[in-house]
Amino acid sequence: MLAIIGGSGLTQLANxxxxxxxxxxxxxxxxxxxxxxxxLCEHPVVFLARHGYGHTIPPHRVNYQANLWALKEAAVEIIISVASVGGIRADMCPGTLVVPDQIIDYTWGRKNTFHEGTDEPVVHIDFTEPYDAAVRRRILAAAAAAGEKVFDGAVYAATQGPRLETAAEINRLERDGADVVGMTGMPEAALARELGIPYAAINVVANYAAGRADSSQRICFDSIETALHEAMGRARKVLDHLCSV
Structure with missing residues (x-):
């Protein structure tokens, strides 16, 4: 069974x-x-809205442990995360779909492991490639079949939120090698790895990050809604094609 975790702009799957x-x-x-x-296209799917179905849970308050554990209990075999991001790289403009291949974690204070009991042994996971290669290939193939252009590979910077970043912080992320910035990629990806569930993501660029292009002075939230609505429709199309093969 395929699990889809929907973020901002995807609190339900219309189809x-x-x-x-x-x-x-x-x-x-x-x-x-x-x-x-x-x-979805006759393929069994379980859907979970990351921020709640009323979009009431901020990124730093999402119970990532409970979300991933619940999906594990539902016997899901693959997880695809859909999340909105800010574009740092100039060519990742609003409306772009991105399939990231790396993460840099800037979050703090989040429950980021299932192995922290006082009587439990320390558990290390290999996180060299944080996204599952086979699931990424399936997403890219579905996008090609759907006729949707996506970026193959990007470094996702996971920040704490819920506030957006300063221009100076975005400059730092760019120097660190980040291409897009979001608030929910971690610890979600790491927890999926601990549970042994293949996990990959579709990032939807909702706006240029602070200090970039039309966000050079301020970020316009009205334009975010417009870009997000259109691009999420294209992300749904990719998911439809992924489930139809």
Whole structure:
């Protein structure tokens, strides 16, 4: 079964044929919402809105442990994250779809492992390639089949939020090698790796990051909504094609 975690701009899948919704309790508390089970192009899918179905949970308050544990309990085999980001690189303009291949984690204070009990041994995971290569290939193939242009590879900078970054912070991220910036990529990717669930992401560029192009002086939230709505429609199209093969 495929799991899709939707971020800002994707709190539901319009084409999902809903079969049931299930409230899940986990050892780590409650997930962001009920799991929605259904079929997308006749492929079994479970959907979870990362920020809650009313978009009420800020990035630093998302219970990533509970979300990933609930999906594991639902026996999902693949997780695809859909998340909005800011474009740092000049060619990653609003409306662009990106399939990242690397992460830099700038978050702090988030529960970022399932292995932290006092009687548990220390567990290290290999995180050299944070996104699953096979799942990335499936996304890229689906985008090609859908006729949608996507960037193959980018460095995702995960920041704490919920505020957006300063121009100086974006300059720092660029010097560090980041191409896009978001707030939810970590610890989600690492927790999926701990659970052994292949995980990859579709990033939707909602705006230029602070200090870049039309965000050089300020970020216009009205234009973010417009760009996000259009690009999320294209991301849904990619997901449809991914589920139809």
């Amino acid at each position: 999902l044929n809903v079969i049931r919704r299930e409230v899940v309790r986990t050892p780590y508390g409650e997930p962001s919402g009920a799991l929605t089970f259904g079929q």
